[in-house]
Amino acid sequence: MYIISKCLIGINCKYNGGNNKNDDVIKFCENKAFVGVCPECDAGLGTPRIPSEISLALPADKKKRIVNREGKDLTKEFTLGSKISYDKALKSAREVNQRIEGAILKSKSPSCGVGMIYDGTFTGTLIEGNGVFADLLIDKSIPVYTEKNFKNFIIDK
Numbered sequence: 001m002y003i004i005s006k007c008l009i010g011i012n013c014k015y016n017g018g019n020n021k022n023d024d025v026i027k028f029c030e031n032k033a034f035v036g037v038c039p040e041c042d043a044g045l046g047t048p049r050i051p052s053e054i055s056l057a058l059p060a061d062k063k064k065r066i067v068n069r070e071g072k073d074l075t076k077e078f079t080l081g082s083k084i085s086y087d088k089a090l091k092s093a094r095e096v097n098q099r100i101e102g103a104i105l106k107s108k109s110p111s112c113g114v115g116m117i118y119d120g121t122f123t124g125t126l127i128e129g130n131g132v133f134a135d136l137l138i139d140k141s142i143p144v145y146t147e148k149n150f151k152n153f154i155i156d157k
């Protein structure tokens with residue numbers, strides 16, 4: 001079973017009320033078990049919502065902070081939403097008696113981004129890093145990909 005960012009399969013859960021529908025991801029999902037999740041929705045942030053980015057102004061404990069464009073710290077919400085999404089994915093995997101083989105996540109998102117994320121300045125500037133949900137999955141040893149690179153790594157049977 002695969003975890004998929006819900007916005008990639010056409011669900012309108014993006015911060016602006018839209019989606020990031022991706023035909024390659026949808027085709028990939030056609031013949032296999034998957035669970036769509038949106039950590040920011042699971043955080044109860046609502047759609048549409050004010051966009052957030054991971055802040056570079058790290059506090060003394062060096063933990064990631066997620067701040068919305070109005071300066072509100074949403075670190076707790078993002079952390080909780082990621083945990084809820086992960087728990088939902090685990091439950092779905094158990095229901096079909098499969099292990100979670102990997103995740104295809106929306107690139108650049110402060111939740112789902114893998115490898116590159118926005119830098120917290122809301123200027124469209126990218127830096128190296130992962131979103132909060134991607135980090136959680138990596139901690140759980142689940143391979144993570146984006147809609148841009150998954151075909152280079154996953155052999156579609």
Ligand code: SF4
Pocket residue numbers: 005006007008013014015037038039040041106109111112
């Ligand atoms: S990138 Fe992740 S958190 Fe953002 S809308 Fe898509 S699924 Fe939700």
